[in-house]
Amino acid sequence: MPQRQGKRFFFEKKNQKTFVLWASEMAVVLLMLFAAGPASAISDPREMLANPQQEARAEQIGSQLRCLVCQNESIEDSNAALAHDLRAIVRQRVSAGETDSQIMAWMVARYGTFVRLKPPLSLATALLWFTPVLALLVGAAAALLGRRRVQEAPQPLSDAEHVRLAEIA
Amino acid sequence: MNGQDAAGAGIARRRLLMLAPLGVAVAGGAAFWTMLSRMQRGTFDPHDIGNPMLGKPVPAFNLPALAPNNGFSSADLLAAAKTKPVVLNFFASWCIPCAEEAASLAQLEQQGAQLWGIAYKDDPAKTRAFLDRYGNPYQRIAVDATGNTFIDFGLFGVPESFLIDATGTLAWHIAGPISDSVIGGQLKGRI
Numbered sequence: 001m002p003q004r005q006g007k008r009f010f011f012e013k014k015n016q017k018t019f020v021l022w023a024s025e026m027a028v029v030l031l032m033l034f035a036a037g038p039a040s041a042i043s044d045p046r047e048m049l050a051n052p053q054q055e056a057r058a059e060q061i062g063s064q065l066r067c068l069v070c071q072n073e074s075i076e077d078s079n080a081a082l083a084h085d086l087r088a089i090v091r092q093r094v095s096a097g098e099t100d101s102q103i104m105a106w107m108v109a110r111y112g113t114f115v116r117l118k119p120p121l122s123l124a125t126a127l128l129w130f131t132p133v134l135a136l137l138v139g140a141a142a143a144l145l146g147r148r149r150v151q152e153a154p155q156p157l158s159d160a161e162h163v164r165l166a167e168i169a
Numbered sequence: 170m171n172g173q174d175a176a177g178a179g180i181a182r183r184r185l186l187m188l189a190p191l192g193v194a195v196a197g198g199a200a201f202w203t204m205l206s207r208m209q210r211g212t213f214d215p216h217d218i219g220n221p222m223l224g225k226p227v228p229a230f231n232l233p234a235l236a237p238n239n240g241f242s243s244a245d246l247l248a249a250a251k252t253k254p255v256v257l258n259f260f261a262s263w264c265i266p267c268a269e270e271a272a273s274l275a276q277l278e279q280q281g282a283q284l285w286g287i288a289y290k291d292d293p294a295k296t297r298a299f300l301d302r303y304g305n306p307y308q309r310i311a312v313d314a315t316g317n318t319f320i321d322f323g324l325f326g327v328p329e330s331f332l333i334d335a336t337g338t339l340a341w342h343i344a345g346p347i348s349d350s351v352i353g354g355q356l357k358g359r360i
Contacts, residue, residue: 068218068325069325069326071216071218081290081316082316082320082325085317085320089320110222110321110323111218111221112218112219112220112221112323114218
């Protein structure tokens with residue numbers, strides 16, 4: 001009996017140890033996740049603007065622009081050569097003092113609204129923007145109709161059914 | 170009697186509802202089949218994002234030559250297009266579809282089309298080796314080393330081609346290689 005107790009104690013201690021190890025590993029992973037911040041494809045620090053405010057603005061604009069080669073990444077995240085060139089153009093235009101909307105317009109003139117990762121509201125994208133509202137309305141209508149059907153009063157018994165009921169009762 | 174009729178109608182409606190998933194599957198299958206067959210025939214490309222420059226005037230540029238050929242500017246392009254439409258082809262030696270379209274471009278040249286090329290981000294020595302290997306179908310070749318002209322044309326890959334008409338408008342565009350079927354189809358009677 002004392003031997004068994006000792007064994008149990010040993011296992012508990014071991015579990016505790018593995019838990020501490022696991023927790024510290026998780027903490028390191030979480031720390032790395034937050035410390036790394038948003039991933040960027042900029043590999044050469046010379047690509048970045050010297051002025052940190054301007055660089056932040058360029059990154060903000062770039063993160064809203066689609067890389068035309070990979071199509072599902074922003075130009076800030078993509079390693080494609082074209083994304084590299086477009087990043088450089090954004091930075092040139094930021095340091096030249098252009099506004100965000102001017103730079104966006106320059107890109108849209110060449111690559112269409114497809115280059116914007118957040119599509120603007122237009123007739124073509126109306127369905128994209130309003131589908132959630134539409135789904136909510138359809139769901140609400142279906143729920144209302146379903147409730148009404150349940151609450152409908154049952155049909156009163158016909159004369160023949162009254163007779164049959166009297167028979168079996 | 171009335172109640173039985175209502176119950177009958179309810180069952181019929183339920184049966185109809187059970188057919189709904191089948192209907193959705195049939196409609197989805199038909200749409201998918203249309204898409205795939207059109208992709209096979211080359212009339213639909215899911216990666217084609219359209220080029221907003223289409224129908225707009227040629228953007229201004231002035232590019233150096235790939236010696237010993239003549240380079241050209243947008244003004245040269247407009248002047249040449251006044252006499253006959255110009256096919257403007259962006260290519261690179263490192264691009265495999267560019268090698269694939271070489272035979273079709275040679276055919277275009279044989280048909281007497283005006284065909285001008287812009288080498289995108291390519292080492293001139295490698296461009297020359299590429300043309301030696303696959304043939305040079307171009308009357309003029311310019312070099313876009315920075316890729317800025319490429320971006321001004323709204324391009325995202327090579328090969329891509331335009332047709333420039335007499336008014337200096339980008340009248341036609343293809344993102345991908347020019348094939349014999351493109352020459353016999355989309356370009357027929359236009360070059």
